[in-house]
Amino acid sequence: xxxxxxxxxxxxxxxxxxxxxxxxxxxxxxxxxxxxxxxxxxxxxxxxxxxxxxxxxxxxxxxxxxxxxxxxxxxxxxxxxxxxxxxxxxxxxxxxxxxxxxxxxxxxxxxxxxxxxxxxxxxxxxxxxxxxxxxxxxxxxxxxxxxxxxxxxxxxxxxxxxxxxxxxxxxxxxxxxxxxxxxxxxxxxxxxxxxxxxxxxxxxxxxxxxxxxxxxxxxxxxxx
Amino acid sequence: xxxxxxxxxxxxxxxxxxxxxxxxxxxxxxxxxxxxxxxxxxxxxxxxxxxxxxxxxxxxxxxxxxxxxxxxxxxxxxxxxxxxxxxxxxxxxxxxxxxxxxxxxxxxxxxxxxxxxxxxxxxxxxxxxxxxxxxxxxxxxxxxxxxxxxxxxxxxxxxxxxxxxxxxxxxxxxxxxxxxxxxxxxxxxxxxxxxxxxxxxxxxxxxxxxxxxxxxxxxxxxxxxxxxxxxxxx
Numbered sequence: 295x296x297x298x299x300x301x302x303x304x305x306x307x308x309x310x311x312x313x314x315x316x317x318x319x320x321x322x323x324x325x326x327x328x329x330x331x332x333x334x335x336x337x338x339x340x341x342x343x344x345x346x347x348x349x350x351x352x353x354x355x356x357x358x359x360x361x362x363x364x365x366x367x368x369x370x371x372x373x374x375x376x377x378x379x380x381x382x383x384x385x386x387x388x389x390x391x392x393x394x395x396x397x398x399x400x401x402x403x404x405x406x407x408x409x410x411x412x413x414x415x416x417x418x419x420x421x422x423x424x425x426x427x428x429x430x431x432x433x434x435x436x437x438x439x440x441x442x443x444x445x446x447x448x449x450x451x452x453x454x455x456x457x458x459x460x461x462x463x464x465x466x467x468x469x470x471x472x473x474x475x476x477x478x479x480x481x482x483x484x485x486x487x488x489x490x491x492x493x494x495x496x497x498x499x500x501x502x503x504x505x506x507x508x509x510x511x512x513x514x515x516x517x518x
Numbered sequence: 519x520x521x522x523x524x525x526x527x528x529x530x531x532x533x534x535x536x537x538x539x540x541x542x543x544x545x546x547x548x549x550x551x552x553x554x555x556x557x558x559x560x561x562x563x564x565x566x567x568x569x570x571x572x573x574x575x576x577x578x579x580x581x582x583x584x585x586x587x588x589x590x591x592x593x594x595x596x597x598x599x600x601x602x603x604x605x606x607x608x609x610x611x612x613x614x615x616x617x618x619x620x621x622x623x624x625x626x627x628x629x630x631x632x633x634x635x636x637x638x639x640x641x642x643x644x645x646x647x648x649x650x651x652x653x654x655x656x657x658x659x660x661x662x663x664x665x666x667x668x669x670x671x672x673x674x675x676x677x678x679x680x681x682x683x684x685x686x687x688x689x690x691x692x693x694x695x696x697x698x699x700x701x702x703x704x705x706x707x708x709x710x711x712x713x714x715x716x717x718x719x720x721x722x723x724x725x726x727x728x729x730x731x732x733x734x735x736x737x738x739x740x741x742x743x744x745x746x747x748x749x750x751x752x
Contacts, residue, residue: 296628375605375606
């Protein structure tokens with residue numbers, strides 16, 4: 295119970311600080327909108343090309359958004375050593391991680407929500423007929439991005455060259471997730487849309503494995 | 519503020535060692551702080567004061583040695599506990615107001631009636647008028663007051679303070695000195711690092727001198743508190 299109540303209190307703090315400053319959300323949304331718009335203008339893809347390359351582009355944009363958004367999540371706890379204050383206050387340090395994970399997933403989902411209609415219009419891909427299935431793929435993929443990114447953000451925040459370290463660690467580790475998410479999205483955006491359960495099962499397994507690992511070893515991530 | 523109901527608890531360092539690579543921050547530090555004692559740690563920069571306090575706060579895991587909290591009432595029975603800590607950094611969020619910061623930590627600690635406690639503490643530290651202002655608009659001294667209020671939220675039985683007078687004006691130091699004296703008299707064990715003699719050192723019941731990560735002087739061994747603190751000034 296204390297884990298859940300502590301997580302809820304910390305999630306409230308995460309949302310309040312972000313929506314008050316809007317630093318992360320604004321910059322990330324502007325950045326990935328630029329990527330999608332510039333790609334559209336540069337390649338001017340046909341509908342078939344969009345179906346073929348669009349899912350990859352979409353997930354690359356989400357990956358860039360995640361690496362931008364996740365970098366400061368533990369870094370800004372170091373400014374005033376607030377992470378130490380949190381560690382002294384919570385009964386289970388996993389609550390700190392869980393709150394950041396929930397916040398990051400929420401912020402990423404919000405970014406995706408804003409990006410999807412722009413992508414649909416610019417790349418002439420009808421998203422509405424497959425929206426529920428697409429939402430499921432996005433949710434599982436985003437959760438994987440957030441779990442991995444939040445973990446690595448905690449690790450890299452205490453290291454030297456931390457700004458470089460996160461993308462260097464994150465990109466190779468997320469390659470399997472990126473492939474599964476892209477394949478599942480591509481199957482949905484096909485002329486004959488199908489929900490690929492094999493890729494969905496892979497995404498679920500990825501999320502469960504990383505969440506369990508963080509739950510087991512998360513305490514060590516937060517130590518000095 | 520009314521003296522809180524405190525269960526007196528001591529702090530025992532047994533051969534504590536902390537290494538960062540080849541650098542020894544602490545070398546086999548052993549000392550026992552009795553319940554309700556107020557100990558001042560003094561020493562030059564880099565002598566290990568902050569590391570020792572962070573070990574006591576269990577924010578830093580010692581490379582070797584053991585930290586325990588023996589309880590006064592029960593034949594040295596050791597308990598698992600968290601001390602309250604005022605660090606050199608303020609440990610509060612700049613993007614939140616003073617009130618939001620204290621409410622956040624009070625809720626995390628499961629304090630009963632957090633709103634009332636926070637109101638009382640803000641009044642006590644002299645920030646009631648600015649309670650809804652963001653901490654980033656505060657001066658260093660005001661931030662330090664919020665930091666001290668945060669440490670007092672849990673009615674600590676062990677309180678750790680790392681140079682707590684940083685940024686405080688003379689009235690602030692006088693207030694802190696009075697508060698620490700009240701807490702000590704109520705049974706709270708206090709460990710703090712200080713640079714030289716000040717109004718705060720008058721609260722101390724014991725002084726320990728550190729140098730290069732080792733204890734090299736203790737008022738228990740006949741050294742005067744003045745000489746321990748005067749050394750730190752040098």
